[in-house]
Amino acid sequence: MINNLFFGYAALRLNYTGLEDNRPEPVALSLPGEVSLLAGCTPDQALLVAKKKTLLKKGEDVRTGQRLRLFETEDVFLLSTVTGTVSGVGLYTGPLGRKLVRVNIVPGKEEVTDDGLFDTDNLDPASAHKFISQLPGRMRLLPLQGDLPPINELVVCAGEKDISVVSNQYALKHDGRRVADGIELLKRVSGVKKVTLAVPGDLAPCAGGMGARVLSLSRQYPAASPRLIAKEILGRAVPAAKPLAREGLAFISTETAAALGRIAQREAGVFDKTLSLVLKNGTSILVKVRIGTPISHILSLFNQSLVEGDYLIGGGPLTGVAIHDPDYTISPYMDGILVCAGEDILENGDYGCINCGKCVRVCPARVPVNLLVRHLTRGDYLKASDHFNLDSCLECGLCTYACVSKIPILQRIKLGKMKLRAMKQEVIDGGRAQ
Amino acid sequence: MTRLRITHAPFYRSACTIPQRSLWILGAALLSLVPGILFYGMPAFAVAAVSVGSAMAWEHLFSRLTGRRNTVTDYNAALIGLLLAMMLPAGAPWWLVITGTFVAVVLGKMIFGGMGGNPFCPAALGVAVLLVSWGDYLDFDLAYRQMAENFEMMEPLGLVKYFGAAMAENYHISDLLMGRQAGGMGTVCGAGLLAGGILLMARGIIHWAISLSFLAGVAVTALCFQWAAPQTYAGPIFHLLTGYTLFGAFFLATEDSSSPVNTAAMILYGLGGGVLTVLIRNRGLYVDGVIFAVLIMNLASPLLDRIRPKALGAQEVK
Numbered sequence: 001m002i003n004n005l006f007f008g009y010a011a012l013r014l015n016y017t018g019l020e021d022n023r024p025e026p027v028a029l030s031l032p033g034e035v036s037l038l039a040g041c042t043p044d045q046a047l048l049v050a051k052k053k054t055l056l057k058k059g060e061d062v063r064t065g066q067r068l069r070l071f072e073t074e075d076v077f078l079l080s081t082v083t084g085t086v087s088g089v090g091l092y093t094g095p096l097g098r099k100l101v102r103v104n105i106v107p108g109k110e111e112v113t114d115d116g117l118f119d120t121d122n123l124d125p126a127s128a129h130k131f132i133s134q135l136p137g138r139m140r141l142l143p144l145q146g147d148l149p150p151i152n153e154l155v156v157c158a159g160e161k162d163i164s165v166v167s168n169q170y171a172l173k174h175d176g177r178r179v180a181d182g183i184e185l186l187k188r189v190s191g192v193k194k195v196t197l198a199v200p201g202d203l204a205p206c207a208g209g210m211g212a213r214v215l216s217l218s219r220q221y222p223a224a225s226p227r228l229i230a231k232e233i234l235g236r237a238v239p240a241a242k243p244l245a246r247e248g249l250a251f252i253s254t255e256t257a258a259a260l261g262r263i264a265q266r267e268a269g270v271f272d273k274t275l276s277l278v279l280k281n282g283t284s285i286l287v288k289v290r291i292g293t294p295i296s297h298i299l300s301l302f303n304q305s306l307v308e309g310d311y312l313i314g315g316g317p318l319t320g321v322a323i324h325d326p327d328y329t330i331s332p333y334m335d336g337i338l339v340c341a342g343e344d345i346l347e348n349g350d351y352g353c354i355n356c357g358k359c360v361r362v363c364p365a366r367v368p369v370n371l372l373v374r375h376l377t378r379g380d381y382l383k384a385s386d387h388f389n390l391d392s393c394l395e396c397g398l399c400t401y402a403c404v405s406k407i408p409i410l411q412r413i414k415l416g417k418m419k420l421r422a423m424k425q426e427v428i429d430g431g432r433a434q
Numbered sequence: 435m436t437r438l439r440i441t442h443a444p445f446y447r448s449a450c451t452i453p454q455r456s457l458w459i460l461g462a463a464l465l466s467l468v469p470g471i472l473f474y475g476m477p478a479f480a481v482a483a484v485s486v487g488s489a490m491a492w493e494h495l496f497s498r499l500t501g502r503r504n505t506v507t508d509y510n511a512a513l514i515g516l517l518l519a520m521m522l523p524a525g526a527p528w529w530l531v532i533t534g535t536f537v538a539v540v541l542g543k544m545i546f547g548g549m550g551g552n553p554f555c556p557a558a559l560g561v562a563v564l565l566v567s568w569g570d571y572l573d574f575d576l577a578y579r580q581m582a583e584n585f586e587m588m589e590p591l592g593l594v595k596y597f598g599a600a601m602a603e604n605y606h607i608s609d610l611l612m613g614r615q616a617g618g619m620g621t622v623c624g625a626g627l628l629a630g631g632i633l634l635m636a637r638g639i640i641h642w643a644i645s646l647s648f649l650a651g652v653a654v655t656a657l658c659f660q661w662a663a664p665q666t667y668a669g670p671i672f673h674l675l676t677g678y679t680l681f682g683a684f685f686l687a688t689e690d691s692s693s694p695v696n697t698a699a700m701i702l703y704g705l706g707g708g709v710l711t712v713l714i715r716n717r718g719l720y721v722d723g724v725i726f727a728v729l730i731m732n733l734a735s736p737l738l739d740r741i742r743p744k745a746l747g748a749q750e751v752k
Contacts, residue, residue, distance in 0.1 A: 001445050001446050001447070002446075002447055002448075002449045003446065003447070003448045003449060004448075004449035005448075006636075006637065007636055007637065007638065008450070008636070008637045008638015008639060009638045011448055011450075011638065012448070012638070163446075227746065227747070228746075231746070237746050237747040238747050239747045239749050240745070240746065240747035240748060240749065241747075241749070242747075306436045306438060307436060308436060308437050309437070309438075309439050310436070310438055310439065311438060311439050311441075311445065312438050313443075313445055315443075317443075317444060317445045317446035318443060318444040318445075318446055319443050319444065320443050320445065321443065322438070322439065322440040322441055322442075322443075322445075323438065324438055324440055325435075325438075326435075326436065326438070338445070340445065342439050345439075345441070345445050345447075346447040346449075346451075347441075348441070349451070349452070350503070351452055351508075351549065351550070352547070352548075352549075352550050352551070353550050354452065354549045354550035354690050354691055355550050355690050355691040355693075355695060356455075356690045356695075357641065357690075357694075357695030357696075358448075358450075358638075360695045360696060361695075361697075364746075365745055365746035365747075366742075366743045366744065366745045366746060367745050367746075368696075368742055368745070370695055389745035389748050391747075392745040392746045392747055392748055394746070397443055397444035397446075400443075400444050400447075401444050401446055401447055401448055402448050403447075403448075404450050404451060404452055404455055405452060405550075406447065406451065408441075408442055410442065410443060410444060411442035411443075414442075
């Protein structure tokens with residue numbers, strides 16, 4: 001996980017992993033003894049879970065694709081990814097300390113798919129995204145309606161979130177027909193006419209005949225970042241603080257489109273996720289695994305033992321999240337798992353910025369990182385946002401990758417953005433209190 | 435349960451660290467210092483050793499006095515000491531060297547909060563103070579008058595400045611490249627400096643924009659002067675290979691925190707430094723202008739760095 005190239009300028013260019021033609025088929029893994037599904041919840045809902053007052057009770061039988069309602073509200077539901085018996089509903093603390101509801105299900109012998117999963121005629125555009133966000137895939141569709149302007153362009157992206165993962169490229173190359181079916185279904189549900197398929201340049205031959213305009217992406221990370229794609233599509237940069245949905249753009253990954261295609265064709269395997277597993281010795285294996293499988297189950301199948309001080313990373317090496325619990329489950333958007341020995345990861349340094357300028361030269365958003373990081377370190381977030389383009393950051397992690405002082409720049413940027421959001425919320429709440 | 439480690443992304447990092455960076459620059463500098471030491475012998479080695487040692491000692495002492503983390507192990511102080519020694523004549527007195535490293539390390543770097551805070555290139559600042567305080571000790575003609583060599587043991591820039599451009603013909607390009615000229619013990623071997631500079635540029639440790647534009651600035655300005663008065667002013671090749679030009683372009687102007695980071699700004703900074711160098715040499719009081727040119731451009735660096743590309747989706751703040 002440490003890049004040691006002799007030629008410094010070359011070391012700052014990172015390319016996405018491609019799909020080589022000789023790549024073996026993904027290894028299909030067996031179902032675990034128990035799957036866990038996670039959902040976010042409000043403090044009030046957490047209280048209900050703690051008091052065992054959820055609608056879903058232990059011992060209930062569920063079918064694959066069935067909507068599991070936990071509370072009275074229609075908004076929060078989980079799609080069961082297996083057929084079996086609920087073995088527990090409880091609270092769980094996820095990565096970054098998020099409070100979650102965890103539903104455990106013990107898979108049965110046979111798999112029965114719930115008819116409700118295939119009932120796409122009744123998908124309501126305003127709530128379809130809640131359903132779609134539980135299918136395998138990375139980028140989220142915002143509400144297709146609601147208080148946002150109508151979506152006038154749907155971007156189906158075969159580019160990846162990070163450099164080590166290939167899930168979306170795999171979906172386009174090997175499930176092309178299903179991706180096309182999924183796009184058709186999305187067009188029908190949302191009423192969007194214009195669809196753009198963003199594909200890494202070498203996969204362009206796979207993108208024909210899908211009823212979508214093809215946009216070719218560079219192989220250089222982070223070309224597949226939604227804001228950079230939006231700039232290509234609109235011919236101008238979207239203002240940094242403006243959500244892409246306000247420009248009428250919705251993003252969805254090809255993996256999600258393929259899952260929707262399976263639903264449209266009433267096929268099984270909707271909840272199978274392909275992900276890149278990078279083992280401790282550096283070998284990368286593409287695996288197919290059911291959403292909700294504990295990571296520890298996958299690791300045991302590949303004889304990976306974790307020792308004190310190791311890293312378990314969900315996602316990729318530049319934007320992933322360190323996971324504290326080997327029993328944490330495969331979420332719909334986890335495109336990769338990295339297992340790393342602690343000594344293979346460089347620690348943060350305790351130096352300030354030495355102004356070498358590598359971050360500035362590597363930044364895809366042309367943010368003056370060397371000046372920005374000084375203000376972030378001081379906690380001067382308003383100034384960082386007003387004068388040093390904090391909002392323009394794409395959070396790709398390249399500045400931190402290149403940093404000579406090994407400053408945790410990305411962490412500070414995210415912290416700064418979070419603090420600013422909290423400040424704005426306080427102002428809004430204060431205004432309401434008046 | 436196994437305790438796993440939690441840190442923030444990214445987990446993939448480039449291997450370039452501050453100590454490693456300093457060591458690479460040290461190594462590149464040795465390419466031209468070693469020939470100098472071989473040529474001038476023990477006095478040169480003594481100056482280099484005292485300079486590196488005292489620079490590290492000053493940093494250690496200052497860290498102790500101010501109760502800060504000791505940063506001697508990042509080799510930056512050693513690097514400053516080495517660069518300072520390279521610009522001095524062999525056999526410079528010990529007190530001069532120690533004063534120089536004090537100014538460079540303590541006044542040039544540490545009081546601004548260490549690496550990254552210094553507004554000037556520390557080594558250049560040290561030499562500048564020595565130059566205006568004890569100019570005679572840095573006069574290479576005086577320093578080397580005892581040495582009888584088989585070539586002109588006079589400083590080429592001084593000769594040209596006081597006796598006209600014809601004196602430049604005493605020096606063949608190969609003489610200048612191989613260090614057969616009077617000058618700082620680590621700055622006379624043009625070939626070694628070029629090799630070190632190219633190595634650092636290939637490694638991405640120094641940026642080509644600064645070095646090349648500095649050299650371009652020197653060459654173009656020297657050409658203009660030569661074109662205007664060929665009897666008085668020497669040509670671009672002579673200016674590029676004498677004095678501190680190459681050394682300044684690769685080791686002084688490229689110092690991280692006192693130079694800009696945006697490409698356009700770096701090119702302007704380098705060009706400005708090159709132009710000022712030749713202006714001071716040809717029309718100024720001093721024989722060599724690199725040190726002062728670099729320091730003046732250091733002053734302009736924050737201003738130049740405001741020339742930067744517009745960030746993605748940046749909005750004007752009303």
